Amino acid sequence: MSRLLILFGLLYLLYRKARGGSPGRTQSEQEAGSVKHDILIEDPVCHTYVPKSQAVSLDRGDKIYYFCSRKCRDAFCRKEEQP
Ligand SMILES: [Zn+2]
Structure with missing residues (x-):
């Protein structure tokens, strides 16, 4: 029974890691910065959107x-x- 709890604990940790690990603020600031630089532009040939x-x-x-x-x-x- 305790093994199962440990397993669930590990799964929970993995789940949290997968969602982005470190808590909030710094990460969202970084994202906002990179979004500024990477404007998406449409490729006129294949119509894919690519970061500039x-x-x-x-x-x-x-x-x-x-x-x-x-x-x-x-x-x-x-x-x-x-x-
Ligand atoms: Zn293309």
Whole structure:
């Protein structure tokens, strides 16, 4: 019986860890900071939303496009070249 209680105790600890471990304030502050930097931008090729910091950019003078990967950027270039 006591073994079972210990098992439940461990599960409870794991559960709390999985939900984010350390208590509240500092973590939410960090999250708020990172959200500021990571604006989500839509990839015009595959329509995925990517964080700006990780996006592949393409400068077209008047406009800068952002893509989830080089593959999508290349696809976008090819599409523009062919009428
Ligand atoms: Zn893409």
